[in-house]
Amino acid sequence: MVLAETGATGAVVRLENVERRFSDRPALDNISLELKRGEIVGLIGRSGAGKSTLIRCLNGLDRPQAGRVIIAGQDITGLSEQALNPVRRRIGMIFQHFNLLSAKTVAENIALPLKIAGQPRAQRMKRVMELLDLVGLADKAASYPAQLSGGQKQRIGIARALAPEPLLLLSDEATSALDPETTQAILELLKDVNRQLGVTILMITHEMEVVRQIATRVLVLDAGRIVEQGPVAKVLASPQAETTRSLLRGLSPVLPADIATQIRAEAAPGLQALLRVDVYGQAARRPLLTGIESITGRPARLLHGGLNDVQGEPYGRLFLAIGTAEAGAVARVLAQLKPETTATEVLGYVPADV
Known part of the structure; x- marks a missing residue:
């Protein structure tokens, strides 16, 4: 044969x-x-x-x-x-x-x-x-x-x-x-x-x-x-x-303990929604923070995470404070991010100075 x-x-x-x-x-x-x-x-x-x-x-x-x-x-x-x-x-x-x-x-x-x-x-x-x-x-x-x-x-x-x-x-x-x-x-x-x-x-x-x-x-x-x-x-x-x-475990970024301990389960004045955003491919290189700010009118901040590369394909996990906890604004941000990301999750709410 x-x-x-x-x-x-x-x-x-x-x-x-x-x-x-x-x-x-x-x-x-x-x-x-x-x-x-x-x-x-x-x-x-x-x-x-x-x-x-x-x-x-x-x-x-x-x-x-x-x-x-x-x-x-x-x-x-x-x-x-x-x-x-x-x-x-x-x-x-x-x-x-x-x-x-x-x-x-x-x-x-x-x-x-x-x-x-x-x-x-x-x-x-x-x-x-x-x-x-x-x-x-x-x-x-x-x-x-x-x-x-x-x-x-x-x-x-x-x-x-x-x-x-x-x-x-x-x-x-x-x-x-x-x-x-x-x-x-x-x-x-x-x-x-x-x-x-x-x-x-x-x-x-x-x-x-x-x-x-x-x-x-x-x-x-x-x-x-x-x-x-x-x-x-x-x-x-x-x-x-x-x-x-x-x-x-050990390869994916996780929130540092000093941030994780400040997460609150419910929205309240002075808090901001904390999102976990997973990105892959060309979407990983797009300006997500600018897009969020255009919805909320407030600066979004990268608290932790980053991008890596596998055989030329970018991927990453980002932890973002989006400047507001208002339910409608959070929902609009999630809707905008959905086609740009592989997964997005609201982890809770953190103080503006975290």
């Missing part, structure tokens, strides 16, 4: 209503998704959410009890182990703990999948040296894993995963064993690999910060179900699922 570069829909991966249960517990519960050529997609969820089961279904190590797993246009759900081998060669795996063979050199580790595939030695070594140059370790071919740092080991793991020229790269918690500086370097390497080779990357992680840095789209998995998905910036700007909000 020869795999097409993409399926009929242009998808490298397509899952259709996939279900996998262990006893009576659903590990994957009616999962449908697509990964297109050249995408970097983050799959995020807590431990036990079903991430590992999904990976095993993608590479054929586990078989769903219902639904279809389609890789590059080929339904692999019912394939024999022998028929799965060409598929698995087009799926690279990057592991949390590197999984390098300690008794083999760096070059031998990278060449291993090519050797298993029966590629001649001269051709294997040419590919190995190309990949070592790509990951910035051209001088480490004769070294052994024990002589490498954690970041270097992961670079070798990436090179090995790329050796058979995969269409799909699965990164399974690839940075969770690394320090922050090394994590950043590995993520930059993966972005370079994606740009240069056009390989589709699925980043499996429990860290939203990793997704924020590298992915353009995110899927949130909880109890075997995709509970939220969309462009990373949009999901960060206004998470809808409680699981997503929990995973985002």
Whole structure:
């Protein structure tokens, strides 16, 4: 079997209503998704959410009890182990703990999948040296894993995963064993690999910060179900699922305690409505304060929050005191903001001098 570069829909991966249960517990519960050529997609969820089961279904190590797993246009759900081998060669795996063979050199580790595939030695070594140059370790071919740092080991793991020229790269918690500086370097390497080779990357992680840095789209998995998905910036700007909000704690701005303690539940003279405003895309760059002032006739103030950027898409959360607590004016401000924002909420009322 020869795999097409993409399926009929242009998808490298397509899952259709996939279900996998262990006893009576659903590990994957009616999962449908697509990964297109050249995408970097983050799959995020807590431990036990079903991430590992999904990976095993993608590479054929586990078989769903219902639904279809389609890789590059080929339904692999019912394939024999022998028929799965060409598929698995087009799926690279990057592991949390590197999984390098300690008794083999760096070059031998990278060449291993090519050797298993029966590629001649001269051709294997040419590919190995190309990949070592790509990951910035051209001088480490004769070294052994024990002589490498954690970041270097992961670079070798990436090179090995790329050796058979995969269409799909699965990164399974690839940075969770690394320090922050090394994590950043590995993520930059993966972005370079994606740009240069056009390989589709699925980043499996429990860290939203990793997704924020590298992915353009995110899927949130909880109890075997995709509970939220969309462009990373949009999901960060206004998470809808409680699981997503929990995973985002620490990344989304929250009101400082000295402001939060002054919030009152009811409007009163001398107070101003306090709004939480979530923005995404071009709306994040529009002059919201000027628009509010045109309605209330009073200056609106930014008390906290700010804008960030994900792969060129702006998003942010702003906490605004709008200069008035009068119900009609607050309602008009909310109506004006609605088409410009992903979510707006009146948190309460604060003193004018807060």
